[in-house]
Amino acid sequence: MEVTRRYEVGVVLGCLLAGGALLFDQLLLLVGAAGIGASLLVRQYRFTRDVLATADALTVTQSMSQRRVATDEDTSVAVSATLSEPSPLAVAVEPRPPMTATERDPENQSFTLAAGERDATTTFSLRWPVAGKFECEPPTVTLTDPAGLFRSAVPMGDAESVTVAPRRPRALHVGMGGESMSTAFGEHKTGDRGVGLDPAEIRQYVPGDTMRQIDWKATARMNTPHVREFDAETDLSTALVVDHRSSMTTGIEGETKLDYLRHVALAYADNARTNTEPLSLYTVGDAGVTTTRQPDASARHYTDIETRLHDLVSTAVENTTETDPTTNGPSGARAQTPREAREMATHLRSEDSAFGRTLLPYVVESERYVQRIEGDPLYKTVRTYLGGVRGSVMTVILTDDTHRMEVREAVRAARRRSEHVLVFLAPTVLFERGGVGTVESAYEGYVDFEEFRRDLTRIDGVTALEIAPADRIEAILAETRRAKEPAAGGR
């Protein structure tokens, strides 16, 4: 129970009268104080009775439209209050969403049941900008007496929890020309028969087969010599080349080209771990190679690669190489080469000052590149690093269609150094949410991309696949079909 200013005024008046009685030795003033005290006590008693009766008669419910949402998604919350019998008190209901939720329509949140009213409902929206598990506390019901002397706040109803998941690629489409393919990433059939452990098929004996290949049980069953073949075992390793240049940021947050390609790359890493298959990783930023992990099949290696893939963010175009060396001032003092950056970092580390501590992270950041490459970093990375990988290699290149000439050259270079090249391409047109004016222009952009993809697939030993949000590609293809139908029907 809380008291209002009016109640406090009553107490002060009572105390003044009591004090006056003492001061002026006037008993009648104390009688006045006793009267005011009696009035306040009776009202308090009545209010307490009414609060308890109202709390018994009141039912507050709170419900959410969704219990699982993605970040920056809206949920609607409905709160209702019902009294089984009218209350002499004013009932105000105030929902208590968590601090992290953004209230979309705060004016609709609270509502009041005036004295005598029986029920009321409100619905409002909450937006969830932060991922995590949150709880809407039970709404606070504030009961106020008509005379405005007391109020009481009581939480009533049930708490509602919501899980906010970070945005991530969903409804992943991997395929060719709009058709999805269902093969799990990382699975690869050699198509060869040979010595191995997994039985492949039983076939009739042909001259040239060795005695050891004959399956005697099958021969006895079929009365003619048969041989059993096994899937050939290969020492195939996978090289992942992941492009994370600035062009990979296209798309809404959490569903960019890089996010989709990361999903595929992680699937490859997971598959390699399951099959204990050697895996290597090369990531390419705007100014060069940012990660190199040589082929290995240890659990620690897979974890390292997965961590690196999870941490991968797009690199912004660094303009240090474009800086005019003759420029004076702060930009002229920038490190031009990794060696200069390292020297500057060493110097700043030894300088224990606020200046050094502030500048150091900027210089250390420039050491992120394993090797800086001027122009066509993807192609040069493939050419430089894949040559050193021994044994049979399948190269998986994950990139987009921004640097087409370079991608083409990189694929050719990869093909020269590996058994097979698989290219996952993120079509820019399918990630540009706001930039696509009409469905026709989006479709034209997609057709253009498809020509590029087919062009890559024509290279022997190369498979090029598109990777995009499934709903986006379906929408474009469906709209295009719809647009073409009336025209076809009119002919």
Next chain:
Amino acid sequence: MRRERPTWLGGVGALLVAVGCTVATGLPGFIAGTVLFVLWYTVPTLYTVAFGQLVVAALADDIGVAFLVLLELGLLAVLVGPSLRQDRPGWRIGVTSVVAALFGGGALAVYRWSGRLPLVVGGVVLVVAVISYGLHRYERVALGLVEDNI
């Protein structure tokens, strides 16, 4: 400033006090009664009661016991007048009157018995405070808002 609307009971009480004061003391009582009536109409009831009690205490030496009781009854009517606008008005008026009479009468009785005003003042203030706090705790416990610290 005034939250509760005037009621006939409060009006009768204020009028009674004003007329009583005028009859008892003439012009000073008339002025005091008029001010009280205006206050009753414009400001919250408790201000009016406090002012009225000051007036009655100031005039007490010049009036008889019958007049005094009449004026106190008038102030009681002012005090309980707003109850007519609330639920259970009869109950509120009756209980408030009884409790006020108990406190006032009790204070007088104790003063007659002990003759020590500070004791009486302290007793009234303590009783009111203890009952008020008890009601507050009772409400908190009944609503389940008190955490068990054991």
